Amino acid sequence: MALKTKPTIGLTVHVDKVAMADALAGSIATTLANAIRERGEAVLAVSGGSTPEALYKRLAKADLDWSRVCVVLVDERWVEPGEAGSNETFLRSTLMTDRAAKARMVGLKAPGETPLDGLVDVTERLSDIHFPPDVVILGMGDDGHTASWFPRSDGLDAALAEAGPPVCAIRAKQTAVTGSLTDRITLTRAALAGAGLSLLLIAGEGKKAALEAALGDGPVADMPVRALLRSQSDRPDIHWTR
Numbered sequence: 001m002a003l004k005t006k007p008t009i010g011l012t013v014h015v016d017k018v019a020m021a022d023a024l025a026g027s028i029a030t031t032l033a034n035a036i037r038e039r040g041e042a043v044l045a046v047s048g049g050s051t052p053e054a055l056y057k058r059l060a061k062a063d064l065d066w067s068r069v070c071v072v073l074v075d076e077r078w079v080e081p082g083e084a085g086s087n088e089t090f091l092r093s094t095l096m097t098d099r100a101a102k103a104r105m106v107g108l109k110a111p112g113e114t115p116l117d118g119l120v121d122v123t124e125r126l127s128d129i130h131f132p133p134d135v136v137i138l139g140m141g142d143d144g145h146t147a148s149w150f151p152r153s154d155g156l157d158a159a160l161a162e163a164g165p166p167v168c169a170i171r172a173k174q175t176a177v178t179g180s181l182t183d184r185i186t187l188t189r190a191a192l193a194g195a196g197l198s199l200l201l202i203a204g205e206g207k208k209a210a211l212e213a214a215l216g217d218g219p220v221a222d223m224p225v226r227a228l229l230r231s232q233s234d235r236p237d238i239h240w241t242r
């Protein structure tokens, strides 16, 4: 059961991650099905992280023509599939199972020492994908990053630009909150803006405090999720659970 609380924040609270999954899987599947009916295909952009795991496993069972769904990663660490931290590996073992195994998945890791080296390949890979996606599932870090839009990172301006390429390289700065970070590649705000359904999923008291901070005053560069929270058109629906 989902309870609407704190209307100033606009946060939907769920009792746990399974309840969050049950509450959201239906509207995600319906949005994808509508896109398939209208365009013949649907695009689902997905984040890694621990919060959406139950949702992905639940969504994988949805009665949908998954052969017409393209699943694209929102962001990726610059590691090979199978290596620690790979979002692609996480998605293959959670979402790309059951009925959803028929979907096409587009990962963001390409050959190259760094994300900048791989950018041309990944941009080419994304060239036949319909942007904005029909559904975007985002998470948020304690530092206020979403996707791989890290505070004060090299590449953040490109990530937050309202027009431009769909993907960019990110080199995050090490902070007390995040520790050391692997270089990342991420979809940009330009790619994600205007999605049919945009969801920001967060879990835990720490993330709730981070959300409250992000909803307060301060530079976008300090908590890049603010770029979306302050947007009239691209503000995601926010869902929280313990």
Ligand SMILES: O=C1O[C@H](COP(=O)(O)O)[C@@H](O)[C@H](O)[C@H]1O
Pocket (backbone or CB within 6 Å): 047, 048, 049, 050, 051, 052, 074, 075, 138, 139, 140, 141, 146, 147, 148, 203
């Ligand atoms: O670093 C990342 O973390 C966030 C959130 O992760 P969670 O474990 O709190 O759910 C995720 O959305 C993002 O894709 C990832 O790069």
